[in-house]
Amino acid sequence: MVEHVGRLPWDQSTFTGRLNYYARVTDPRLMFATDSMLNKAKEIVTAYQKDISIHVSMEEAIRARVIYDSAFHPDTGTKMNILGRLSSQATCGTLLVGVLLAFYRNMPQLIAMQFVVQSYAANMNYTNRNAKSQITRREIATAYVGATTGAALASVGLNSLLKGAHTLLNRWIPCGAMVVTNLINIPAMRQRELIDGIIVTDKDGNPLESCC
Numbered sequence: 367m368v369e370h371v372g373r374l375p376w377d378q379s380t381f382t383g384r385l386n387y388y389a390r391v392t393d394p395r396l397m398f399a400t401d402s403m404l405n406k407a408k409e410i411v412t413a414y415q416k417d418i419s420i421h422v423s424m425e426e427a428i429r430a431r432v433i434y435d436s437a438f439h440p441d442t443g444t445k446m447n448i449l450g451r452l453s454s455q456a457t458c459g460t461l462l463v464g465v466l467l468a469f470y471r472n473m474p475q476l477i478a479m480q481f482v483v484q485s486y487a488a489n490m491n492y493t494n495r496n497a498k499s500q501i502t503r504r505e506i507a508t509a510y511v512g513a514t515t516g517a518a519l520a521s522v523g524l525n526s527l528l529k530g531a532h533t534l535l536n537r538w539i540p541c542g543a544m545v546v547t548n549l550i551n552i553p554a555m556r557q558r559e560l561i562d563g564i565i566v567t568d569k570d571g572n573p574l575e576s577c578c
Contacts, residue, residue, distance in 0.1 A: 375428060387432075388452075396436045396453035404445065407433035441497035449486060450493025458486060466544075467537060473525060476539070480517035484547055488513060491555035498565050501558045509554030513547050520546040 377383035410430035413420045422430070436453050439446055448454060462483050469475040488510045495501065520543035528536055553560060566574045 374431065390432045391436045392452045392455060393432075393436070394453055394457045396433060397448060397451065397457060399433055399437060403433060404437050406430065408438060408443075410434075439493075439497060446493050447489070450489050452494070455490070462486060473522065476521050476525070477518045480521055480543055480547070481514045483544065484510070484514045484517050484551060487548065487551050488555055491552055495556055496559050496564050501555075505557060506555070509551065509557070512554055513551035516550045517543050517547040 374383075374387060376386040378387065407430040410420065410422055410427060411434040412418075414427075437445055437451055449458065462479070466476070466479050466483065469479055488506075492501075492506060521539060524539045524542045525536075528539060568574055
């Protein structure tokens with residue numbers, strides 16, 4: 367029955383329950399879910415939310431919930447771009463790190479790839495933001511420029527600092543640059559949530575107050 371959509375088999379009040387849930391929501395295979403699969407999942411979840419009775423098995427309902435949560439924004443219900451979905455992180459992250467490690471010796475290529483990495487990260491952070499926390503285009507542009515510039519400066523700085531060091535140590539340059547830029551990227555793209563807090567709701571979805 368459709369009510370199974372609201373009753374996940376993994377207890378979300380426990381760490382293992384949340385781990386099981388997010389292991390499924392972030393499954394890289396969900397990147398390749400077709401539009402028909404996404405629309406069917408949304409139809410089932412929407413029916414549950416509107417208390418409309420439709421007949422589906424428990425397995426179908428749970429699968430629909432996982433697919434829906436992986437591709438649709440929890441606040442707006444809109445379909446997220448494929449590179450902004452959590453299911454893209456393992457695949458894209460692995461590819462990007464591999465490219466960074468391959469080109470860490472060539473400074474222009476390393477800087478260019480840091481721009482690509484931070485573009486991906488900025489898109490991910492923006493796509494999964496709290497939709498009730500509005501962020502202006504100027505703030506988005508500032509966050510993007512700050513993160514990408516920080517990546518370039520960190521890469522150049524670390525490369526100069528470790529010049530002549532052992533090859534193994536040099537391979538940590540991209541990692542160090544990413545650490546620095548994520549310290550910029552995440553707070554910048556989610557700044558409204560840090561400044562204004564997020565809306566806390568009761569079990570029926572009614573807003574209670576803002577929480578920092």
